Amino acid sequence: MAKKTSDVEKAVTIRRLQGYPSFAEFLASDRDRSTVVFRRFDRLSARNLLHLQSELCELEAQQDALDDQDRNGSTENKQFARNWEEARKHSTGSQKERVELALKIREKLKEYKEAILLDTTLLSLQPPSDRVWDALRHKFHNISPGDLKGWPTLGGASIAILEDQDDLVSLKPPAEQDRLTSFVRDRFGFIFSKATASDDTRYFPEHRITVFVTILSTVVAAMLLVGAIVNLYVVKSQKWRLGLIAIYTALFATTVALLTSARRAEVFAATAAYSAVLVVFVSGNLGN
Template sequence: MLELQEQLRELEEELKNLDDDHAFSNDSMEKLRVRSRMADQHAARQEYQARRKRPRTDQSNRGIGSGENHKADDEEQAQQGNNPILSERTVLLAKIEDRLLRYDKILIKARELAEFQRPNDRDWVNVRGWFWNNKPLSNEQEELFIQMKDDLVTLKPRDDSGKLDTWIDYAVTILPKCMNKFFVNTSPKGFQDPYLRFTHTGRVEKIAILVVVLIIIFLLATPVFIMYRITWDSSRTSTFLNIGLLIVFSLLFSASMGLITKAKRAELFAATAAYCAVLIVFIGNFSSNAT
């Protein structure tokens, strides 16, 4: 990419020098070449015709190198005879276009590569542990790339997995061997590694979904029940207590969403606002019934 940038800079500098030579020339036809493509092509054809009519001196007077010069002139004439006559400016623009298209293609590929998902801490630590135990590369310098987390990408990311899945997966490792058999998947046939353990992803996701459902039920049912008991007393401070409960449980809800899911800021804001609206509706209903 940097090489193409330098080539583009050199070609653009050559084009600028050519434009300056024509623009500041004393010949009016040369000045016209900068403003008109037809005039530039016409001047290029005239230059080509002038080169063809250039007289050749005798080979004996020009020395040994004249044969090579005549050969180069013949090759140039043959090439110009097969192809249309192009001006120097047109050739430079074609070269700039070619380099620019190649540069844009590499730039787009680099942008697509940058959009790939980076590995999470759990996957990165697991891969580093596998490298440490198996040492697949003979040279330690060749293994330094595994320490550069920001330069690694995940080929098969788990979009729905969050920190909760990581916590459950870690909890499986500390369970007794008789209990974690339910979560450990069998190794592929012909692949035996004492340092490697395959977790049953589907079962871990089911446990994570169950935990999320229980948390949601707790965050919805608990404040409703407490607000109902407070409002039933019909005291003057019941409204302020309900507002305090609303703030506390809204903070718990947003913290839970941020920790156990991969919700973005906008999604977290919308979910918290909807949760607050539900609790406010309950507060209003309880207050009207109490009165």
């Protein structure tokens, strides 16, 4: 992920025409795709759903009114209310209105539910992180050490497309979302960064952080297990051993809870398994 703008693995060496060509290439050049960020248009989406909802309410009211008429109408109309094929075959006069209304409701319901599902999908995606958001705004507004004011890449109403972070959606969030990865990415990202040839943007690939965190997690896990076993082997006092088991178990649980994305049930399960290993080591006289 970029320290200042994004997670682009390879610097852009071809200078594109400023505007849609240059900004599109910038988004596409990010190997980790963390900068593929667009607006959700929450306000417009909500308004569109409200419009569709109101249209369906009107159609529903029309349907109910026709049902009331048929309830007090002829036997033929009542029969049509029970047999769809017959209603379609005799779709003339007032019955034609009923069939057309039913088909219109079907089409509008499909449009409404598709919009609901699309919005559900968008709302399940995460907004960009503060780092990516700040990076995109720097790039979009062409801000550099020599030009802190900059100028927008796109014109018209599009100059404000990145101003509301809550209305943005990242199409591909980082591969790892655990706390340790986030901490390393936010605090020590500069270690993995490198400058590009085209501008002052600095990048670092996400996979390097993943490899580093994997190695670090493995070392910490090994130290907690091996360190506990060595201490329990050296200490002969049963009281001290019980104290060490409690300390190492608490340390293990804290480490799992703070450095991983494990849920509470998973933390309990992992801690129980860890403490069981230590108890077996002590009770089995393996430390004597």
